[in-house]
Amino acid sequence: MAETRSNRxxxxxxxxxxxxxxxxxxxxxxxxxxxxxxTEDAIRSxxxxxxxxxxxxxxxxxxxxx
Numbered sequence: 001m002a003e004t005r006s007n008r009x010x011x012x013x014x015x016x017x018x019x020x021x022x023x024x025x026x027x028x029x030x031x032x033x034x035x036x037x038x039t040e041d042a043i044r045s046x047x048x049x050x051x052x053x054x055x056x057x058x059x060x061x062x063x064x065x066x
Contacts, residue, residue, distance in 0.1 A: 009038075011046055019043065023052050 015036060022032045033040045047054050 016046070016050060019047060019050070020052055023047060023054055029054060 018036065019032065022035065027035075029040045029043055032038075032043050036043065038046075044054065046052075
């Protein structure tokens with residue numbers, strides 16, 4: 001029988017969508033961690049599993065600095 005961690009929480013579809021939005025907005029993983037209530041490792045793992053890139057695109061963080 002496979003072991004699971006007792007503190008492991010399943011991801012909801014809403015949380016995955018929020019992860020996509022945060023990643024698309026060039027939000028740092030540390031900030032995502034606070035907003036989603038997950039560890040940075042959990043966020044990186046889920047992003048990889050969902051095909052979500054956490055690499056920042058070639059633009060300033062958090063949009064433009066106008």
